[in-house]
Amino acid sequence: MPSVKEKQVEKQIHLIKIESPINGTIISVGDQIRLNIKLLNEQIIPDSLVLYLDNERADKLNDLSYSILTQDYNLGTLDIKVTAWKNNQRQSSSVSVAIKSKNVPKKLSYKLIKTYNHDPKAYTQGLFYHNGFIYEGTGQQGASSLRKVELETGKVLQSANLGQEYFGEGIALLDGKIYQLTWTSGIGFVYDSESFKKLHSFSYSTQGWGLTTNGAELIMSDGSNTIHFMEPNGFAELRRIEVYDNTGPVRMLNELEYVNGKIFANVYLTNKVVVIDPKSGEVLSEIDFSNILKSSDKNGDEDAFNGIAYDSINNRFFVTGKNWSKLYEIRIEN
Template structure:
């Protein structure tokens, strides 16, 4: 999302080490201590069940399946949109643009309300599900990268090692959770999805989807997308990093894609 400069990764690493202290007193929130255990994440396999077309003009920042429909948030200044897309054909069914001053980021849906982050503008938009009518705007104190919901709170990433829990009605910060891998701070947490009690996160500039235990903040599993990413780049050299995880809670299907990827994949994860 985030521009592809060398220093960005350094900034993200620095932010991962400092954001916990900077935000600990924000809105009376409490920052959870890093998990003391040092257990290496389990490698999680995957298999591709189906492949569907995906619009290569979509700089994918957020991906959601809700009531059987696919919704997508895209980024880049002047090209950021909120989309409703047909899963099997890739056809855009509904589309609304963001003002050119906003860089769109992750999206999630809770109680028929769509929430869309912006990157550096630190603004969150809320829309009605039916007609994409913007009904509210909220402010946050961090960048916006990824967002999902556990059915109660809205969980937001900002590219650091932190996950922020917000009240969906007021966007008041409830708490901050530090995410660790094998006892060390994680970094570059990006697009998010909540699946069967676990938080899943793309790791920006890496081929991994991280499986996170929300209570402890520990990364308990890693899905290595290197093979699928290589396949995508072979088909379309303009394709960017993996970014996009969507879970259909009714069918239990999981979908993944990436920025400007020509394909959307339905995958099955191993144990």
């Protein structure tokens, strides 16, 4: 049973309001956030004011204005809360702001090396290269699959179907196992990479879009600007980053590939790939593939550009799209 003192603390009291920044403000990393607090009743002066940043106590405030330094915070959401105390009663005011990159992403170019056949019925959702073969995860209800594809011909050498109820998404290879997401079912599957035998399943609470690995963790996109780092055995979330460029959040992150310490991500419904710092979430560079699909390669049923795979031995990339008839080998240039 709460004491009299605890009951006093629980009692509603109106002391302050955060006037600035306004909720939803976007600030460049390194810039100062000017915090201004308004007294709701100038006759009632709080005994103390305490600032919390991302739920961690940051400082005790001596007046109604304060400068928050942003250089030590990750890109993305920063929760700001000020708690006022008066006669053992408290009241808090909160806002959330977003910290974006201050750097314009570098524009990278590519060189087309070779064009290969690609199954135009494959609704490409995941792609990786391993030991001379292309591995592909396809989507669409009732047509979703995991495939091993001969690079030179586009011939499907091996496949496993997901079942009528699943819409397949991203795939990744880690420690002899292939992991495959589904879109909205909240379930993923683990296969033996040689036999395609289904070993077990795992669950997650977001949508499943793209999947890759840094060799220790699985890295997942969910269609937003958030990237999740997952523990491979139980698929528990270890951490996450929010992806921003110099204009704001970069949403609709789709198929992923981890290359030399960076995350390459298709941006859904665009012809763009962004290169992301996996620690900060900053978009470092971007590549425009608007002209890669030639008129002569079109079959009339093409959907969005999606699918990026990397051959680390030969330093080459492969890109394609949903229901595209071609797979393109490229080299990315600075």
